[in-house]
Amino acid sequence: MLKSGLFRATGWMTVVVALVFTNACTAPSGLRELNGVAAEARNQRVVVANRSGTAVFTMIIGRNAETRVDWMPCVDAARCPPIQPGESQVHPYASLVLDTGEKEVIVHWWHAATDGSGVTHAVDLQSLIVPLQ
DSSP: OOOOHHHHHHHHHHHHHHHHHHHHHHSOTTOEEETTEEEEEETTEEEEEEOSSSOBEEEEEETTGGGGOOOOOOOOTTTSOOBOTTOEEEEEGGGSBOOTTOOEEEEEEEEEEEOTTSOEEEEEEEEEEEEOO
């Protein structure tokens, strides 16, 4: 017996929907990644992982709070420890600058480079917007 086009389309749609739901359940929806740095918010913490080849320094701040906070990138490993390649850092929400009702944080990161005079500077500043849960 031949199946109608509508019946075949409905069958394929069921398969596609099942795959989407399966993927949604196994992949973290809040994970963001750019140039080897990944960040996500879960369990009242922001986790930043360094999958790049060099150490990265980070600053995490609420998206709304950032409009009123004046900060500078830090390259002093004693004051602001970098994340080494293959490692991650966990930042509890309570340790972050967040305004009431924040829905997202901005994870800024950068590398450190020493110039010809021996002074270390922040270079290659990048950022990700990560939804809070």
